[in-house]
Amino acid sequence: MSSKIKQFNIRVYGLCLNAKNEVLITDEFRLGMDMTKFPGGGLDFGEGTLDCLRREFKEELDREISNIRHFYTTDYFQPTHLLGTPQQLISIYYRADIRQTDTISVAKKRFDFGKIDGAQTFRWLPLQQASLEEMTFPIDKKVMGMLISAL
Secondary structure, three states, X not given: OHHHOOOEEEEEEEEXXXXXXXXXXXXXXXXXXXXXXXXXXXXXXXXOHHHHHHHHHHHHHXXXXXXXXXXXXXXXXXXXXXXXXXXXXXXXXEEEEEOOHHHOOOOOOOOOOOXXXXXXEEEEEEHHHOOHHHOOOHHHHHHHHXXXXXX
């Protein structure tokens, strides 16, 4: 499979915790499927990873983030599974602080929206109750495990 891949897909995600030791996650309906992942998205050409993360949080949550520090970068080969053209996925995760966490509009249950492409809600997930199965994608599962272990 890797010999057919000629392109990288770089994704940047934020790991934000609140005072209750809950991590912010997003439920989305994209590409015809439900997915649960960390907030963030694709790196635009000409954009740095920190600029990407700041942009994604501004677009998705209308929030500024601060105290950004590297947490994990994919250190193994991971092909994309949902795109028409196979690509090598590189995901970069940062811990970040977000102010006024209690004013973020959040859902109480998973996928609390209609099945319209691009639909999205956010939830606070208590790390003490979190499981790897909560996350949709393999790299997010690994990162969730790392977060849980760091407790």
